[in-house]
Amino acid sequence: MPKAYKQVPFAAIVKSPTVNNQGMVTGNWRYLRPVVDKGLCTECKMCWISCPDATVNYSKDDGISFNLEFCKGCGVCSNVCPVGAINRVPELDFED
Amino acid sequence: MPIKKRGTGLTAVADAWQLADIDVTASYPIRPYTAVMAEVAKRIANGQMKCEMVHGEGEHAQFSIAHGASMAGARATTGSSGVGVTYAFETYSPIAGGRCPIQALIGDRTLDPPGDFGSEHTDCLTLRDNGWIYGWAENAQEALDNSLLCFRIGEDPEIMLPQIVAMDGYFVTHISQDYVMPDQAQVDKFLPPFKPEFRLDVNKPVIMGPQIEPEMGPPLEWDRNVVMERVKELIPKATAEFNKIFGAKYAPFVDEYMTDDADMVFLLQGAHAVTCRSAIKYLREAGYKVGMCRLRWIRPFPDAALQQILPKFKVVGVIDTNTSYGAAGGGGVLLVETRASVSEVANKPIIQGFTSGLGGETITHEEFFKMADMMKQTLDAGKIIQSSTWVNFNDYDKAAIEVKAAWEQAAPSTK
Amino acid sequence: MAVAEMIKSIAQAPEKEYYLPGHRTCAGCGPALAYRLIAKASGKNTIFIGPTGCMYVANTSYACGPWAVPWTHAQITNGGAVASGIEVAFKQLIKKGKIKDEFPNIIVMAGDGGAIDIGLQAASSMMYRGHDVLFLMYDNESYANTGIQVSPMTPYGATTMFTPSGPEIPEAKKFFPKDPMAIFCSGGHPEVKYGATASISYPVDLMNKVRKGLAVEGPAFLHVQCPCPKGWTYPADRTVELGKLAVETGMWFLYEIEDGVKKWNYMPKKLKPVEEYLQTQGRFSHLQPEHVAKMQAWVNQRTQLLGMEVPLPPAQ
Numbered sequence: 001m002p003k004a005y006k007q008v009p010f011a012a013i014v015k016s017p018t019v020n021n022q023g024m025v026t027g028n029w030r031y032l033r034p035v036v037d038k039g040l041c042t043e044c045k046m047c048w049i050s051c052p053d054a055t056v057n058y059s060k061d062d063g064i065s066f067n068l069e070f071c072k073g074c075g076v077c078s079n080v081c082p083v084g085a086i087n088r089v090p091e092l093d094f095e096d
Numbered sequence: 097m098p099i100k101k102r103g104t105g106l107t108a109v110a111d112a113w114q115l116a117d118i119d120v121t122a123s124y125p126i127r128p129y130t131a132v133m134a135e136v137a138k139r140i141a142n143g144q145m146k147c148e149m150v151h152g153e154g155e156h157a158q159f160s161i162a163h164g165a166s167m168a169g170a171r172a173t174t175g176s177s178g179v180g181v182t183y184a185f186e187t188y189s190p191i192a193g194g195r196c197p198i199q200a201l202i203g204d205r206t207l208d209p210p211g212d213f214g215s216e217h218t219d220c221l222t223l224r225d226n227g228w229i230y231g232w233a234e235n236a237q238e239a240l241d242n243s244l245l246c247f248r249i250g251e252d253p254e255i256m257l258p259q260i261v262a263m264d265g266y267f268v269t270h271i272s273q274d275y276v277m278p279d280q281a282q283v284d285k286f287l288p289p290f291k292p293e294f295r296l297d298v299n300k301p302v303i304m305g306p307q308i309e310p311e312m313g314p315p316l317e318w319d320r321n322v323v324m325e326r327v328k329e330l331i332p333k334a335t336a337e338f339n340k341i342f343g344a345k346y347a348p349f350v351d352e353y354m355t356d357d358a359d360m361v362f363l364l365q366g367a368h369a370v371t372c373r374s375a376i377k378y379l380r381e382a383g384y385k386v387g388m389c390r391l392r393w394i395r396p397f398p399d400a401a402l403q404q405i406l407p408k409f410k411v412v413g414v415i416d417t418n419t420s421y422g423a424a425g426g427g428g429v430l431l432v433e434t435r436a437s438v439s440e441v442a443n444k445p446i447i448q449g450f451t452s453g454l455g456g457e458t459i460t461h462e463e464f465f466k467m468a469d470m471m472k473q474t475l476d477a478g479k480i481i482q483s484s485t486w487v488n489f490n491d492y493d494k495a496a497i498e499v500k501a502a503w504e505q506a507a508p509s510t511k
Numbered sequence: 512m513a514v515a516e517m518i519k520s521i522a523q524a525p526e527k528e529y530y531l532p533g534h535r536t537c538a539g540c541g542p543a544l545a546y547r548l549i550a551k552a553s554g555k556n557t558i559f560i561g562p563t564g565c566m567y568v569a570n571t572s573y574a575c576g577p578w579a580v581p582w583t584h585a586q587i588t589n590g591g592a593v594a595s596g597i598e599v600a601f602k603q604l605i606k607k608g609k610i611k612d613e614f615p616n617i618i619v620m621a622g623d624g625g626a627i628d629i630g631l632q633a634a635s636s637m638m639y640r641g642h643d644v645l646f647l648m649y650d651n652e653s654y655a656n657t658g659i660q661v662s663p664m665t666p667y668g669a670t671t672m673f674t675p676s677g678p679e680i681p682e683a684k685k686f687f688p689k690d691p692m693a694i695f696c697s698g699g700h701p702e703v704k705y706g707a708t709a710s711i712s713y714p715v716d717l718m719n720k721v722r723k724g725l726a727v728e729g730p731a732f733l734h735v736q737c738p739c740p741k742g743w744t745y746p747a748d749r750t751v752e753l754g755k756l757a758v759e760t761g762m763w764f765l766y767e768i769e770d771g772v773k774k775w776n777y778m779p780k781k782l783k784p785v786e787e788y789l790q791t792q793g794r795f796s797h798l799q800p801e802h803v804a805k806m807q808a809w810v811n812q813r814t815q816l817l818g819m820e821v822p823l824p825p826a827q
Contacts, residue, residue, distance in 0.1 A: 003311075004311060005311050005312070005314060005315050006309055006311040006312045006315070007312075007315060008308060008312040008315050008316050008319075008574055009574075010195065010256075010293070010294070010319075011193065011194055011195040011256075011294075011304070011305075011316075012304075012305065012306060012308050012312070012316055012574055013294045013302050013303070013304050013305075014302065014303050014306060014574055014575055014576070015301070015302055015303075016301035016302055016303055016576070016578055016579055016580065016581065016582070017531055017533065017575070017576075017577065017578075017579060018531075018579055019531065020531045020532040020533045020577075021531055021532070021533025021534065021575055021576060021577040022533065022575075023533065023573045023574070023575030023576075024533045024534055024535050024572070024573060024575065024577070025533065026532075026533065026534070026535070029538060044521070045521045045522060045524075046521065048521075049521045049524060049548075049714045050544065050714070050751045051544070051547075052536065052539060052540045052541070052543035052544035052547065052750070053532050053534070053536075053543065053547075054528045054530065054531060054532050054547055055532050058526075067532055069532070070532035070533055072538040072539075073538060074538035074539035074540075074740075074747040074748055074750070075538075075539070075746075075747060075748030076539050076544075076747070076748050076750050076751055078748060079748040079749060079751065079752055080751050080752070088748075119600060119603045119604060119607065119609070120596060120599050120600050120603060122596070146603070146606075146607060147603065148599035148600075148602060148603045150595055150596065150599055150640065151640065152592065152636070153592075153632055153633070153635075153636035154632070156588065156589060156592070156633075157589065157591075157592040157595075157632070157633055157636060160585070160586070160588075160589035160592035160593050160595075160596065160633065161592050161593070161595050161596035161599075162596060163593055163596060164560075164583075164585075164592065164593035164594060164595065164596025164597040164598075164600065165596035165597065165599060165600035166596075166600075167583055167593075167596075167597060167600075168596070168597045168600035168601055168604070169600065169604060169609075169610060170596075170599075170600035170603060170604055172596065172600070186586055186588060186589075187586070187589070190584075190586060289609075296558050296581045296583060296597060296615075297581065297612065298555060298556050298557065298558065298580060298581060298612070298613075298615055299612075301578070301579065301580050301581045301582075302581060303571065303575070303576040303578065303581075303582050303583075304581075304582070304583035304584065305583055305584030306571030306572075306573075306574050306575060306576050306584065307567070307568055307571045307572045307573075307574070308573070308574040309572075309573050309574060312574055
């Protein structure tokens with residue numbers, strides 16, 4: 001069987017991504033999903049600033065949410081939350 | 097107007113770098129190449145050159161600095177000699193693989209031991225497998241010219257590879273000689289400004305040198321290989337254009353001397369060609385039908401040119417001014433590559449090796465005579481007598497003295 | 512010297528990310544969090560140089576990477592030298608009018624090996640020569656990308672693949688770590704006008720130090736402690752917690768040296784016993800009381816040497 005080589009650009013120089021790096025999608029690493037309890041959340045953004053993967057999002061309208069396409073489920077967000085508003089729920093409990 | 101000058105291979109390359117308007121150079125002292133950096137420093141200090149000179153803390157840093165500068169879009173140079181060349185070894189493949197066309201001047205020198213300043217090609221030949229374009233200059237003029245040619249070839253958008261202007265330490269780097277510094281307008285006509293397609297630019301961000309998947313490695317290396325083959329095609333074109341603009345007469349790959357009717361040739365590179373030519377004059381008068389082939393490039397190796405040229409002769413004596421201990425056939429790098437180049441050619445000559453000129457020794461007339469004598473014996477025998485010979489160590493000649501005596505008898509007036 | 516725009520609180524931290532989602536760093540990776548905060552602080556006009564290490568390998572494995580700004584690899588040996596070349600090239604090309612760029616923020620992101628071990632020569636020379644570069648050492652206290660081997664920054668008493676503990680060597684690693692701030696920011700490199708230690712667990716402090724380092728003309732040095740779940744052996748969710756505990760136990764300090772003047776950025780009211788820190792990590796699990804006492808004595812001595820005047824736990 002012929003080997004399947006992959007084309008590589010000149011000197012392996014590649015364009016920088018702008019939103020996320022689709023070359024390494026890491027959401028499938030996760031076995032515990034962060035879930036925020038909006039009733040408890042004070043929007044201090046401690047979870048947002050502490051995420052190694054930039055997968056905690058914040059907006060004034062929607063508060064804290066998670067980028068599950070990339071979240072590895074490390075749980076740092078939950079650990080740093082001063083009010084215990086982020087639970088870590090097994091992925092198998094979810095339909096999607 | 098071109099200027100007639102008196103200087104060395106090093107000042108000549110400083111002239112080339114000035115004419116090429118280099119942006120960055122990186123220095124570290126080691127003999128004999130050092131003087132080029134001293135010269136550039138002087139020219140920066142007096143305003144003659146606009147260039148950043150970074151004093152590296154070693155050769156590894158020198159090449160790394162030039163690498164960084166090239167990624168930022170600068171025309172960058174550096175240089176070294178001897179163990180300095182090998183100290184930088186880690187950097188050669190990343191620079192070539194990153195397709196950064198920096199230029200290095202290497203004034204060659206023995207590796208330790210012996211702790212010797214003398215010229216020897218081993219240092220620079222050790223990095224021949226990394227994708228750098230290079231060859232040895234015979235004199236100051238060729239050093240200057242090779243520098244300009246190398247920038248032109250290496251920076252070609254279809255090539256983008258680093259280059260080395262190599263020259264024999266002391267013989268070329270330090271012996272004062274006449275040369276012509278070309279006119280700026282000529283250089284501007286020959287060498288366009290360096291404008292790489294990719295550089296570190298915050299408005300067009302790229303990722304340079306990421307790790308790749310195993311399936312991408314071979315294609316990436318194949319590309320470097322293809323480009324090196326393309327250099328072989330570009331060298332004759334660029335050389336012809338150079339000759340036209342600067343009024344020079346360079347052969348693209350192999351400089352031949354008295355080969356028209358020769359049945360034996362010396363094959364070598366670098367400054368020993370000067371002595372070789374004069375030895376050939378004496379040998380001709382003594383009846384030896386001998387000529388010389390001088391290689392202008394070692395990478396890419398001029399295999400196709402040699403396939404055309406060498407079948408004209410019966411015996412080729414390859415002179416290696418380098419060591420490659422345990423190499424096939426017992427000689428040095430040139431012997432192996434020359435034999436490999438013509439291995440499949442019909443009517444190929446008998447190729448024997450000589451190791452001579454190590455440790456900065458000149459190859460004397462007497463030694464050329466000895467080699468000619470040994471080649472004559474091969475010619476008469478019609479077969480290899482000894483695959484490779486270290487001159488003055490395991491020679492099998494009948495003594496150079498006889499050759500000398502024959503010459504003295506034949507042409508006493510030209511002594 | 513340009514004046515850095517300071518960030519006053521997490522609420523004021525820039526929203527824009529330049530170290531994006533999509534990298535193969537371990538879950539809970541301290542160095543990845545450092546990268547994100549540094550890129551956030553430095554912004555668009557930034558070029559990163561990444562010498563070989565975790566932050567090269569885990570970020571770029573498949574001919575891609577997570578940076579929205581230019582990034583280039585350097586060898587583990589030569590981050591400082593490659594950055595020097597980039598810096599002088601920009602200066603010269605701008606001066607000659609060959610490019611129209613604004614002079615960029617140039618940041619070397621070197622691991623402890625690439626900064627203070629095999630990369631020390633290039634780092635030192637870059638700082639000696641006064642290049643306008645921020646040399647940043649993300650310190651996860653080992654050669655982690657090759658599977659956790661000892662580096663000069665590995666603490667006394669830690670196990671690594673090269674320093675296992677056993678009956679002949681019960682304490683595992685025998686030596687105490689190097690002090691990079693003493694090497695780079697205590698007068699030995701006179702061109703360095705700004706140097707600081709920082710931690711991923713103090714993000715505002717870290718981001719402001721990045722901005723200060725970039726604002727000074729000439730080289731700046733940042734030594735950032737980055738807990739590493741894999742190398743230190745602790746659950747991934749505790750990364751930020753352990754960074755804080757390190758500061759509270761004197762296993763890490765937060766200070767800066769600006770123009771030769773040292774300033775403490777955070778000082779605990781009193782140090783907690785170092786044992787509290789050691790207990791959290793598998794790499795210290797083999798330590799005997801005498802080793803813990805030796806570590807406490809070292810912490811106490813270092814605290815005093817650095818001039819942090821707080822009550823210290825007894826060192827038996």
